[in-house]
Amino acid sequence: MNSADQLQRFSFDQTDIRGEITHLNASYRDVLKRHSYPTVIAVELGQLMAATALLSSNLKFAGRLTLQVRLPGNVSLLQAESSDKGELRAIARYDESVDAEQLSFEDGQLVITIEPEKGQKYQGITGIEGGNIAKAMEDYFEQSEQLASRFWLECDGQNAAGFMLQKMPAAETSDVDAWDRLTHLASTIKQQELLELNTDVLLHRLYHEEQIRVYEPKDLKFFCTCSKPRLATALTQLGYDELDTILKEAGKIEVSCEFCQQHYAFDRQQVEELFPQRHPH
Ligand SMILES: [Zn+2]
Numbered sequence: 001m002n003s004a005d006q007l008q009r010f011s012f013d014q015t016d017i018r019g020e021i022t023h024l025n026a027s028y029r030d031v032l033k034r035h036s037y038p039t040v041i042a043v044e045l046g047q048l049m050a051a052t053a054l055l056s057s058n059l060k061f062a063g064r065l066t067l068q069v070r071l072p073g074n075v076s077l078l079q080a081e082s083s084d085k086g087e088l089r090a091i092a093r094y095d096e097s098v099d100a101e102q103l104s105f106e107d108g109q110l111v112i113t114i115e116p117e118k119g120q121k122y123q124g125i126t127g128i129e130g131g132n133i134a135k136a137m138e139d140y141f142e143q144s145e146q147l148a149s150r151f152w153l154e155c156d157g158q159n160a161a162g163f164m165l166q167k168m169p170a171a172e173t174s175d176v177d178a179w180d181r182l183t184h185l186a187s188t189i190k191q192q193e194l195l196e197l198n199t200d201v202l203l204h205r206l207y208h209e210e211q212i213r214v215y216e217p218k219d220l221k222f223f224c225t226c227s228k229p230r231l232a233t234a235l236t237q238l239g240y241d242e243l244d245t246i247l248k249e250a251g252k253i254e255v256s257c258e259f260c261q262q263h264y265a266f267d268r269q270q271v272e273e274l275f276p277q278r279h280p281h
Pocket residue numbers: 224225226227257258259260261262
């Protein structure tokens with residue numbers, strides 16, 4: 001039984017094909033224990049976290065990658081984020097007054113946002129049907145990057161895992177059958193195998209006849225980037241008058257981070273300091 005939260009990259013010699021496997025155990029459960037999501041939401045969110053972990057290998061700089069599933073129905077948003085340091089967090093928004101059996105994933109959009117700490121933000125959008133994140137990811141890479149990709153995303157409500165194969169742009173290769181062969185082998189993985197087997201065991205089981213190169217794994221963990229200054233910045237968006245009204249009614253402003261439920265309070269003096277232009281010297 002694997003227990004490490006990791007992202008493992010690998011590639012196949014003499015081909016232009018690379019792959020990744022991720023396992024999310026503690027990091028996934030750290031998200032779940034902060035919320036009481038119905039199983040259907042928790043499972044979908046686990047798959048989205050696994051997809052985010054797989055894509056995070058594209059963060060070659062300090063910054064953040066966010067995957068959002070934006071839907072029109074009673075499940076409106078699923079969001080998962082990864083930093084370049086392998087820090088993950090995730091959240092879901094849905095109509096909590098609806099019975100869990102009624103919750104459904106309407107057709108909507110999958111939005112990929114990459115935000116370097118320095119430099120230009122990138123955003124890509126593709127359609128998503130019936131909550132099928134793996135298919136939407138494949139469509140995205142096909143349309144936006146012209147890269148053939150296959151994604152397998154699994155979650156059982158306790159652990160999440162992802163497997164990706166990607167064909168890099170046209171290096172000359174003598175092994176013309178490699179893509180069909182390697183993706184066919186990958187498609188034989190059962191859900192429990194992907195969730196439970198160590199990466200080494202899984203790769204050996206699938207690809208022991210291939211020349212496979214395995215790289216240094218990257219550790220992943222749950223971490224929330226919220227802080228009092230960040231929430232203060234969000235508060236200022238509400239405007240002084242709105243905050244002033246709350247202060248008059250409640251004496252202080254209390255906010256909880258949506259991702260980690262960390263509680264923050266602001267008294268009148270702290271709110272006044274957020275609007276220095278109101279107090280010219
Ligand atoms: Zn937080």
